[in-house]
Amino acid sequence: MVVPHHGTGARLARHRLAAELGPIVPAPRLADLVAVLAELVGNAVRHADPLPGGVIRVSWRLATSLDGQRILLRVTDGGAAAGPRIRAADPDAADGRGLHIVSGLANRWGVERDGLGQSVWAEFDPVAAPRPDLVVAG
Template identity: 90%
Template sequence: MSTRAAERAWCVVVPHHGTGARLARHRLAAELAPIVTPALLADLVAVLAELVGNAVRHADPLPGGVIRVSWRLRTAHDGQRILLRVTDGGAGVGPRIRPADRDAADGRGLHIVSGLASRWGVERDGLGQSVWAEFDPVPTTRPDLVVAG
């Protein structure tokens, strides 16, 4: 018996504003809650909130004053792999992990992303930048998403 992977992808556009992070979190949670474990969903929501929040605070918007948020779920025999991507208009200085003072009110966001995601990175093109975070396979809560072939 062989199996092949099932893949689903979502893309939403949210305002380059504090409400954009809330809208993105709610949409991701609504789409993935029936598919992934609650623990994984909590990690995904936390990472997405950090990435969108950073885009709002530190980067320019895309044309139209927006940020593009996407995620892709690939389910295979070894579990679910998820890729989150937040695309904005870019900033003068790219995202990087920096030392955070214990008493500082901010500066820990990418530490959170790095701690929860398997890996993360930044891609730039002529239109802006995308910050992505990938989560390695975790056990699936929906074995019916693995398609037997």
Template identity: 80%
Template sequence: MSTGAGERAWCVVVPHHASGARLARRRLAEELTEVVPATLLADLVAVLAELVGNAVRHADPLPGGVVRVAWRLRTSDEGQRITLRVTDGGATEGPRIRSADPDAADGRGLHIVSGLASRWGVDRDGLGQSVWAEFEPVGAARSDLVAAG
């Protein structure tokens, strides 16, 4: 028996400021708490916090001093697939996984994203860049980084 497929999408704008990550996490949790398993929600919140935090620390804002945060939930017979996307004004150097010394205070964010998401990547256009992370249906295999560019 087929249950069919469905899709829901959200888009919010948050300040290009440390408070933007908190606002984005809160909104994501409000929207998805009753929709996805708690363990998946914890992964989504952690990844979104990293992506927004990176946008605030390393990239320029979009016009108006903001960062755009979007997520899409697709439900099918295979399960739920969720894509997070954070769009900013871009940076001189694009996001990349870095080596971090054990004593370093930062440098592990994209390791976290890579470890929790099925895949992630970067899309660039004339307005800036979007860093996205995709979560496959529960139980699906994870793949390596996929970057479009």
């Protein structure tokens, strides 16, 4: 999907991701996906140039294996002079923790660059489906 290189882009991407994956991804995993996507789009808006047309490209891919569903999120922007990196944030700082969140919630993340810009991706390992013979009493 393509979203504006603006704060509203993160909101649009979060809502679309939740609508598409909500019915098939467990709620705790969906919350992680939404949080990471919001961070990646927010970072693209704050720190990178837009793609031509003033946009950011956002994608997700769901692959099913015997272990469950592996999910890859990708945010592509026009790049920046300095690439994304985890930085130390002062406890009183208002920002600077976004990639800590991404690193803490995703199993892996990274950056790929080409002649048009950069993509920051985050991958989530499968979440095993609940066992039908396991009953949790509430």
